[in-house]
Amino acid sequence: MGREQLVFEIAAELGFDLCGIAPLAPPPDAQRFQSWLDQGRHGSMRWLEVDAERILDPRKILKQPGSMVVLGLAQSRPSVELQGGGRVARYAAGRDYHNVLAHKLRKFSKRLERAGLGGMQRRIVDAGPVLERSHARVAGVGFSSKAANLLHPRFGPYFFLSELLLSHELEPTAAQAAGSCGTCTACLDACPTHAIVAPGEVDARRCISYLTIEHKGPVDPVLRDKIGTWAFGCDVCSEVCPWAAKAPDLSHRFGHHRAVAELGLVEWLEAGEAFGELFHPSPTDRPGREGVARNAAIALSGAPSERGRGALLKALSFDPSQVVREAAAWSLAKAHAKDDGVSAALERAATAEADPAVKAAILEWRGRST
Ligand code: SF4
Ligand code: SF4
16 A cells, blocks of 8 residues: 555544645745735734744745645534524534644554654644645645635535644645635625635634634724624634535534533623633633633623623623723623613723723713713
8 A cells, every 4th residue: 555545544544534645845825825924914913923934834844855744624513602692613612622633643643653654743733833724725635715714525614624744755635625616705795894805815803713812902893893792703704605504513523612512601701710610621712711701791792681781780890801891891882871770880980990091992882872
């Protein structure tokens, strides 16, 4: 059996759904990535700048001739909603996929070693320094979409990628994934924040996934108005995609973490010191306590309830984070301005607020709502 076939067989035995081999060379989208960075479309994800040299050329990671094996693990599941409203991106609903992928990838690399494909190896999962979708396309794992993700004919956009760089020059996969966006523009039309600024190009600074996961601090009020009930990530461009419609339900693979299965937006807002215990290990812990509470406060404006109103009033007065207090004021003014006492509570909070920026924001939100 050829070495390439051996790689595919071991990947399949370990439960990877997709596997392809790309040359260890700069990805075809290197230039595009550089221009995206130059335009500042990565927002505050500064590690992309810091790592740019390696991202643009994976030979700088392995430092010797070799290949890149790209592996895909499908994660499709029905849409996910927190108790009482609040949406979470499907990929983040279960146990931490980083751990699952890292474990599988380790096993894969050990199996290759035992099969005579040892030597130098580098394992990369998720936020590692490679343009993984670009390499994955070359490896035939999927095809590029207008939503800037990778699509697979069977799993649509719902699969995780990981990569193994190894010091063996394997034959790159010739077969390419069949499919294309054709004339469809559903994702561009549906994106709530118009973050898909051109086919295949997302301005992260406008994207709800970035705003609710990577972005620190207050969310631009113009954009936060469009977030709706998304508390972590956003699946809109995936859900409207015709390629996603037939993806199988694989919820059992990652299960449901209790931060998603048992909690609602109110509990996300009020997690406080229990945050680590409630959210770890789950992808939803990425924004940290403050980010999760901010997201919950914003999402509560899209899923208003009596409990939510009470939690927002409490956060407005007592949350230690100015980002959360300001988000709570905004949400109350948007969803509950006509409720008894909310306007007065906003005024009292503005009087008591020590942070001048938050004070000004509270007065602004209150002013807009009266
Ligand atoms: S994830 Fe949401 S906000 Fe981001 S590009 Fe897709 S639809 Fe737009
Ligand atoms: S929604 Fe349409 S345009 Fe967007 S990624 Fe899917 S097929 Fe492509």
